[in-house]
Amino acid sequence: MIEFVTVNDDDPALAHSPMVRAIGKTFAYIAENGPIGLTPSKAFKRVFVHWAAAEFDWPRLSEAELFSVNKVLNEMDFWPLMDIHDTLIALKIGRHYKSSFRLTKAGQSLVDHPGRLFGVITPFYLFEFDHLRFARMPEQPRGNWDVFLNVLNVEAENGITGRDIDRVFYGTHSTEQYNRDLVSLYAQVLRPLIWTGLLAEHRNMGEWVEDAVFTKTPLWHAALRLDTDDMVKPAIRH
Structure with a gap:
């Protein structure tokens, strides 16, 4: 069973959540500058996208990294911002x-309440958001969220590599650089956990997911109660 506290x-511990930090900064931007301008296609205008790229300082997508491959930034060039925009609209925190x-009244009630x-x-964002909307090969990972979270609760306590995550969930590890099981699991489970702040990813630029090390953040311990909690050694819990 998955229980959020x-x-x-x-x-x-909330400082570990890129999404909470970014949305909080978006709230502050609106308070200072007024509503965010939209393009005819309902995307955020470039002036805000450029501001967000600098202010969010997103893990693995810093302002410098984004501009190293783009002369200007549209919303679609800053994928986390697209997810935040769509999440705020879907949850009626914001509206066009x-x-x-x-912000809506519901959104205003969340200002200064991270x-x-x-x-x-x-x-x-974890369980209902469509993480496959831009995937070239929209494959669901084998397993379900109850299994994913309870296994990671134990295995990621002291850090686990992507390669070992693959072995734990699927038994064997592909020798190919493109491992469909792990890529699917990363896109739909690991990355959403990282962006919400429950997992941290440690990976040098250029390294494959297999070489990344994933660890639970203090926010995981603060926010989740899981069936496997009694399997995590109390001596090493944060």
């Missing part, structure tokens, strides 16, 4: 009105 707004994005914000966005 309410995280207090002042819990320092007269060529602009603005713990409550985390509790609203995380279950939706």
Whole structure:
């Protein structure tokens, strides 16, 4: 069973969530500058995308990294921002009105409440969001969220490589650089956990997912109660 625990707004573990940090900065931007302008296709205008690239400082997608392959940034060039935009609309935290994005009353109630914000966005983003919408080969990973979280709860306590995650879940490890099982698991399970702040990924630029090391963050311990909690050694819990 997956149980989310309410995280207090002042819990320092929330600093581990890229999405909570980014949405909080988006709230502050709107408070200071007014509604965010939209293109005719309802994407955020470049002026905000450029601001977000600098301010969000997204893991593995810093401003410098984004501009190293783009002269200008549209929303589709900054994938996490697209996910945040769509999540805010889907949860009715924000809405489109007269060529602009603005907060709803529900969204206003979440301003300066990062713990409550985390509790609203995380279950939706993990379990309901379409992480395959731009995938060339939209394959579902073998398994389900209950299994994924309970196994990672034990295996990622002290860090586990992508290669070992592949072995734990699927028994054998592909010798090919493109491992469909692990790529699918990364796109639909590991990366969403990283972006919501429950997992941390340690990987040098140029390394494959197999070589990355994944660890649970303090936010995992603060926010989740799982069936395998009694299998995690108390001496090494944070």
